[in-house]
Amino acid sequence: xxxxxxxxxxxxxxxxxxxxxxxxxxxxxxxxxxxxxxxxxxxxxxxxxxxxxxxxxxxxxxxxxxxxxxxxxxxxxxxxxxxxxxxxxxxxxxxxxxxxxxxxxxxxxxxxxxxxxxxxx
Numbered sequence: 273x274x275x276x277x278x279x280x281x282x283x284x285x286x287x288x289x290x291x292x293x294x295x296x297x298x299x300x301x302x303x304x305x306x307x308x309x310x311x312x313x314x315x316x317x318x319x320x321x322x323x324x325x326x327x328x329x330x331x332x333x334x335x336x337x338x339x340x341x342x343x344x345x346x347x348x349x350x351x352x353x354x355x356x357x358x359x360x361x362x363x364x365x366x367x368x369x370x371x372x373x374x375x376x377x378x379x380x381x382x383x384x385x386x387x388x389x390x391x392x393x
Contacts, residue, residue, distance in 0.1 A: 277313040279328050282306045286339040290350055293377055297343060304372035305335060305354060311363045326363055334360075347371045347387045355391040366392040 284305040289297045309326055316325035338357050344350050351369045358367040370388040378385070 277311060279309040279311065279313075279326055280307070281309070281328055281332055281335075284332055284335060286336050288339050288350075289343050290339075290345070290347060290373075291377065292345045296377060297345075301373070301375045303339060303347070303350070304374065305339060306368075306370040306372070307331075307335065307354065307358060308368040309358060309364055310366040310368075311361075312365070326361055331358065331361070347373050347385070348389070351387050351389045352391075355389060359391060359393060364393070366390065 284307070286303050286305060287300055288303050289300040290303065291297050291301075309328075309331070311326050313325055316322075318324075334357050335354050338353055339350060342350075342353060344353070351371045354369045354371070355367050358364055358369070368388065368390050370386050373385045374383070376382075376385045
């Protein structure tokens with residue numbers, strides 16, 4: 273078993289209604305999600321079968337749906353909920369999640385706000 277195997281999902285764009293301020297929750301904005309999934313990919317490498325790996329297409333859809341359908345004040349909570357979705361797959365040993373909020377309500381010039389978390393089984 274390899275603890276170093278990873279699947280990276282980068283730049284998943286989701287329009288959602290998260291934020292501390294009412295106008296953020298009402299109007300909504302684009303959030304960008306990056307996920308690194310840690311799972312043993314040995315069986316998939318040997319078999320070449322989708323059933324032997326974490327299906328990143330299905331995972332992307334599940335993450336998108338979770339972020340789009342829920343509403344939270346903090347992107348820390350959004351990141352936690354994404355980690356919950358990923359860890360529902362029993363093949364996943366750990367996950368790194370980054371949630372970008374490039375249009376955060378900040379009054380000075382900035383390029384991005386990112387919250388990153390790591391969760392393990």
